[in-house]
Amino acid sequence: MNLPQLTKNQGLVFDVLRRSEQPVSAYTILDKLRDHGFRAPLQVYRALDKLLEFGLVHRLESLNAFVACAHPAESCCRHGTVAFTICNSCGHVDEFHDHEVDHRLEAFTKARRFKPEKTTIEIRGLCAACAA
Amino acid sequence: MNLPQLTKNQGLVFDVLRRSEQPVSAYTILDKLRDHGFRAPLQVYRALDKLLEFGLVHRLESLNAFVACAHPAESCCRHGTVAFTICNSCGHVDEFHDHEVDHRLEAFTKARRFKPEKTTIEIRGLCAACAA
DNA sequence: TGGCACACGTTATAGCATAACGCAATTGAT
DNA sequence: ATCAATTGCGTTATGCTATAACGTGTGCCA
Numbered sequence: 001m002n003l004p005q006l007t008k009n010q011g012l013v014f015d016v017l018r019r020s021e022q023p024v025s026a027y028t029i030l031d032k033l034r035d036h037g038f039r040a041p042l043q044v045y046r047a048l049d050k051l052l053e054f055g056l057v058h059r060l061e062s063l064n065a066f067v068a069c070a071h072p073a074e075s076c077c078r079h080g081t082v083a084f085t086i087c088n089s090c091g092h093v094d095e096f097h098d099h100e101v102d103h104r105l106e107a108f109t110k111a112r113r114f115k116p117e118k119t120t121i122e123i124r125g126l127c128a129a130c131a132a
Numbered sequence: 133m134n135l136p137q138l139t140k141n142q143g144l145v146f147d148v149l150r151r152s153e154q155p156v157s158a159y160t161i162l163d164k165l166r167d168h169g170f171r172a173p174l175q176v177y178r179a180l181d182k183l184l185e186f187g188l189v190h191r192l193e194s195l196n197a198f199v200a201c202a203h204p205a206e207s208c209c210r211h212g213t214v215a216f217t218i219c220n221s222c223g224h225v226d227e228f229h230d231h232e233v234d235h236r237l238e239a240f241t242k243a244r245r246f247k248p249e250k251t252t253i254e255i256r257g258l259c260a261a262c263a264a
Numbered sequence: 265t266g267g268c269a270c271a272c273g274t275t276a277t278a279g280c281a282t283a284a285c286g287c288a289a290t291t292g293a294t
Numbered sequence: 295a296t297c298a299a300t301t302g303c304g305t306t307a308t309g310c311t312a313t314a315a316c317g318t319g320t321g322c323c324a
Contacts, residue, residue, distance in 0.1 A: 007302065027279065040305065045281065050302095061193040062252050064280060064311090083237070085246045096240060104233045105215070105255060112226065113260035114217045120194050122252045123237060128245035139271065159310065172274060177312070182271095196280095196311060 004054055012036055013047040014068065017057055022091035023065035058082060058095070062122045070095040081105070083121035089130035136186055144168055145179040146200065149189055154223035155197035190214060190227070194254045202227040213237070215253035221262035 006014060016029050024032075026044045038044065048066060051057035058067050063086065080102045085094045101121070109116050125131075138146060148161050156164075158176045170176065180198060183189035190199050195218065212234045217226045233253070241248050257263075 009303075025280075027281095037304095041281070042283095043304075046302075061254070083240075085241060085244065085248075087246075088249065094244065094246075098236050098240065101233050101236045104230050104236075105253075108215075108228060108230065109217060109255060109257070112217065113263065114219075114226075114255070114257055115263040116217075116255050116257040117220065118256045120252060120254045120256070121237075122193070123241060123246070123248050124250045124252075125241070125246055125248040131245065131247040141272075157311075169273095173312070174314095175273075178271075 007047075007050075009038075009043055010047045010050050012038075013044060014051055014056060017051075017066055017068040020067075023060050023063050023067045023086070023093055025063075025065045029066075058084070060084060060086065060093070060122060061120050062086070062124060067093055067095075081119040081121060083123070085123045085125065085127070087127035087130055088124055089126055092127050092129075094127075139179075139182075141170075141175055142179045142182050144170075145176060146183055146188060149183075149198055149200040152199075155192050155195050155199045155218070155225055157195075157197045161198075190216070192216060192218065192225070192254060193252050194218070194256060199225050199227075213251040213253060215255070217255045217257065217259070219259035219262055220256055221258055224259050224261075226259075 012033055013029055016032050017024055026041060026048060029048075030038055030041055030044045033044070048057060048059075052059060056069055058069055059065075060067060067084075069082075080097050080099060083096050083098065083101065085096075087093075105119065106116075108114075144165055145161055148164050149156055158173060158180060161180075162170055162173055162176045165176070180189060180191075184191060188201055190201055191197075192199060199216075201214075212229050212231060215228050215230065215233065217228075219225075237251065238248075240246075
């Protein structure tokens with residue numbers, strides 16, 4: 001699955017996320033794109049929906065905000081659950097995968113015959129720099 | 133840490149959550165408690181804050197909703213991360229713990245010197261009954 | 265008895281997300 | 295070429311989630 005051609009709006013939203021060091025809320029994206037003609041939240045949400053579908057972007061549920069995928073080139077994002085550490089102080093986000101965690105969660109859901117569709121793993125806390 | 137004495141509002145909110153088979157949003161709680169004198173969201177949120185602090189209630193980040201802790205008697209909720217399966221169809225939630233998952237996530241954060249404060253693990257999908 | 269801590273009540277506001285409508289551009293089969 | 299289907303886009307309006315800021319009342323105890 002290669003990169004799909006992004007539309008103008010999708011490209012603009014994706015650029016905002018890629019350039020940000022931190023997660024960005026939909027309304028912040030909207031504000032940053034007013035100069036490019038964005039006027040309503042739906043323009044942002046529609047672009048985000050597609051970017052999420054393409055796997056280029058992740059939604060952080062505990063923040064109601066979005067980040068560009070850290071590994072868009074690799075297809076690893078689609079081969080298991082993505083987990084995040086999120087610094088409560090500086091906002092920095094690290095994205096990672098752990099096959100053992102995936103495996104344990106899968107074992108649990110299998111045993112219960114629960115069919116997983118989307119898994120969220122978010123660790124809020126303090127990054128090394130901020131905890132020091 | 134034993135059960136603290138709940139205030140009237142805290143008790144009312146907790147009862148709503150305990151009686152519900154599904155996660156409940158703060159505003160739904162508010163509606164259910166109007167007959168008991170609740171008039172504003174803050175009355176609910178303040179009670180929820182305390183209940184979360186006591187470990188009697190969990191917040192589901194991916195739903196912006198709340199559930200009563202499934203194991204309030206045991207202190208297991210405080211001895212590791214709580215994980216949830218959430219059925220997208222019927223709304224049923226199962227709460228569980230997995231020490232191996234805890235261990236792996238801890239290994240990751242330790243390696244990065246990330247200091248975890250709160251970890252969210254939510255698996256959205258279809259429960260056995262709804263997937264059949 | 266004065267100060268503190270805490271729960272509570274109210275109004276207002278901020279922040280996040282989607283419904284519903286219609287138009288424009290693209291594609292692709294006939 | 296042309297029609298139909300799909301997809302993206304723009305706009306207005308609305309609904310849901312959460313907190314700020316203010317003041318009141320109560321109990322405790324130094």
